[in-house]
Amino acid sequence: MDESDRSSCANQARRQLSGNDRQHQVKAGHLDSFDSTTGLLDRKTFDARLTENFAAAQSENTPLGLIFVDVDRFKKVNDEQGHQKGDQILAEIARRLSACAKGKAMVYRYGGEELVIVLQNHDLNETVVFAERCRVALEREPMDGLSITASFGVSVFPNIASSCEHLIETADKAMYDAKNRGRNLVRYFGEPPPEPTAKTRVPARKPPEAGKLTEDQLREMRQLYFRHRVIECPNDGAYMRAFERNEVGKATTTVIAHCPQCGLQVEF
Known part of the structure; x- marks a missing residue:
């Protein structure tokens, strides 16, 4: 630049x-x-x-x-x-x-x-x-x-x-x-920590890679999001943060979800 x-x-x-x-x-x-x-x-x-x-x-x-x-x-x-x-x-x-x-x-x-x-x-x-x-x-x-x-x-x-x-x-x-x-x-401010003594975002166990989630898991996550606006992380059950992305030429909305505890991020 x-x-x-x-x-x-x-x-x-x-x-x-x-x-x-x-x-x-x-x-x-x-x-x-x-x-x-x-x-x-x-x-x-x-x-x-x-x-x-x-x-x-x-x-x-x-x-x-x-x-x-x-x-x-x-x-x-x-x-x-x-x-x-x-x-x-x-x-x-x-x-x-x-x-x-x-x-x-x-x-x-x-x-x-x-x-x-x-x-x-x-x-x-x-x-x-x-x-x-x-x-x-x-x-x-x-x-x-x-x-x-x-x-x-x-x-x-x-x-x-x-x-x-x-x-x-x-x-x-x-x-x-x-x-x-x-x-x-x-x-x-005031958000509960991922773990009681954790100072970093290192997960208790390795989170699943986005590419390794099954189609059924991704389909269920999408259904939950559009039905209840709530998604649970398949790794630790934490509520995931999500936002929508509308792309030109696509009839459907892409959802990007991120888990604040384990770091998992997926698109569906």
Whole structure:
């Protein structure tokens, strides 16, 4: 990715602000500002917008989701590849997250290798599922030949947090919990650990490979998902996190399911 590509990524991320967003800025009495590296809205704008979003959630009695995103081992990328490469990686991460968030959420550059995502009218389960979709979007394809992942921490008003500050604090703690349990994970604040003494996501036994699941197992998982929106991992019985992907030219919806305990990921 050269300088023009990085600029293109930043511009694409910046376009997440629609005309309605700009009208909102004028009505609210402030102008949003952008981060030059990623094209995302910056920390100052995040602080102002979150205050408004939280007040609206309180008055309308609707949930508000917050996701903290921290790029895994980003210091190593900067140290070994240089800061220019690090900036290119951040711009590509911003592009992918903005693509996931289009029409659903707002993505901000919080500082350093940290980003935040705000989802209005999203409850805990919906926010966790969205975070999992973002995690997969970053992990799926290398960036400039590098395998890049991120750790995600989730908090939600009113299920978990009772104020703006508490929302930020709990999402941040959940993100560090994801880091401590092996990185490249989604964790919500207060989520029970996979095992009582586990600090990483190492499973008690090797999970089955996706390709070794039988057609009957995959068919049953699909039926359970569309009937009850709940899938149990065939390895350990844990509830799997799932999101849907609609592909052009395909009549059916593809479901991607991930087990937060053993790491199994399947598509059906």
